[in-house]
Amino acid sequence: MNPDSNTDSIRLQQANLAYTIRQVQVTDATALQHNFWIDRSFENSRSHLQRVVHAHHHQRGLGIVAEHNTNQALLAYGQIMYLGRCFEIGDLIVDEAIRSHGIGTAIIQHLAEVTRKISNLPIEIGVTSSNIRALALYQRLGFEIRYQRQLQLDNGEETILYLLYVN
Numbered sequence: 678m679n680p681d682s683n684t685d686s687i688r689l690q691q692a693n694l695a696y697t698i699r700q701v702q703v704t705d706a707t708a709l710q711h712n713f714w715i716d717r718s719f720e721n722s723r724s725h726l727q728r729v730v731h732a733h734h735h736q737r738g739l740g741i742v743a744e745h746n747t748n749q750a751l752l753a754y755g756q757i758m759y760l761g762r763c764f765e766i767g768d769l770i771v772d773e774a775i776r777s778h779g780i781g782t783a784i785i786q787h788l789a790e791v792t793r794k795i796s797n798l799p800i801e802i803g804v805t806s807s808n809i810r811a812l813a814l815y816q817r818l819g820f821e822i823r824y825q826r827q828l829q830l831d832n833g834e835e836t837i838l839y840l841l842y843v844n
Contacts, residue, residue, distance in 0.1 A: 701740035755784040766802040806836040
């Protein structure tokens with residue numbers, strides 16, 4: 678999973694929001710922890726990114742961020758990791774203030790395209806059944822519900838739907 682930062686960088690302009698998608702770096706831990714992972718410690722955030730960067734070096738994963746072109750603020754994060762039978766998109770988060778501007782779509786498409794270049798394994802993504810907007814997005818992008826599980830999350834037991842995209 679070695680995207681060329683010049684050719685695989687996606688630059689979109691929607692709703693006066695110019696951003697670039699780039700590979701995550703361990704040095705992004707502070708901004709990600711502050712903006713998105715407030716329940717994680719800095720060390721936990723840094724360790725997580727180290728694992729993602731390590732996986733990238735072995736073509737077993739990739740983490741990316743959407744970065745504002747003007748002030749370099751991190752607007753979103755997403756990752757894809759190899760699970761043995763498939764790749765899984767996870768930790769997808771977009772700043773609440775800029776949702777519905779296409780950034781989540783761009784991140785999913787970017788991760789899927791990079792993965793397709795190295796493997797024809799299916800791509801999986803999970804979503805709580807109560808997250809209707811995310812579920813609709815994933816289905817619009819071609820993911821299909823394959824199975825579900827009950828998991829104990831912070832808010833109690835929830836149904837998690839697992840969707841699959843076959844390359």
